[in-house]
Amino acid sequence: MVIEPDHRSFNRVARALDEESGGDLWRAELATELHAVLEPGVSAVRGALMGMASGLDDGHEPLRQAVAGGVESTVRLDGKRAGARIRAKKTQLRGFANAPKRLNSRRGWRHPVHGADVWVTQQGQAGWFDDPLRRLRPRLRAAAVRTLDNRARRISRRA
Known part of the structure; x- marks a missing residue:
């Protein structure tokens, strides 16, 4: 006995998957949604960093602002x-x-201290990156899972 799928249904599913998975628009939309989901984590990390005690103004770009500018969310889909x-x-x-x-x-x-022949040891603040993300991890993970589930439902509705 041979059991074959209904060819019309099979073609409809294949077409829906092609429309969703093959397009650059689909990837761009998903990446945008995931970046938005991670934004509270990025903001929390930047806020923790900017809340650290600051050093002296030596005329250069402040270290905390430079590091905060480099905090970002990244999404890779393949x-x-x-x-x-x-x-x-x-x-x-x-x-x-x-x-x-x-x-x-x-x-x-x-x-070295700017403008002097003196060296100092500067301390960081352990946990400025890890602690906010540790607290937000369950919420961020749940939001990312919801985003991916929404994509799966979108594909199944088309099929």
């Missing part, structure tokens, strides 16, 4: 590392590429 995440890009600020990492640890770093 390949082995598909997913959505929040990251702090390495900031090339006066030769200090690992600023986000160092600011998020207790280890600190040494640097």
Whole structure:
């Protein structure tokens, strides 16, 4: 006995999948939705960073503002590392590429004081990146799952 699907239904499902999955518009819409879902996490991380104690104004771009500008959400929809995440890009600020990492640890770093022949050790604030995201993780994850479920329902409605 051979059981075959109804060819009309099968074609309708295949056409719906082609319309949804093959288009650049579909990917762009999904990426936009996922960026919007992650925005509260990005804002929380930036707020925690800007709430840290500031140093002296030495006429350069402030470190916290430079690092906050590098906090972003990224969405990748294909390949082995598909997913959505929040990251702090390495900031090339006066030769200090690992600023986000160092600011998020207790280890600190040494640097010269601008305009003087003095070196100081500066401490970061451990958890400025991790703590807000740890608190928001369940909410962000649920919102991302809802977004993906909405996409799946959209495809099934067309099929």
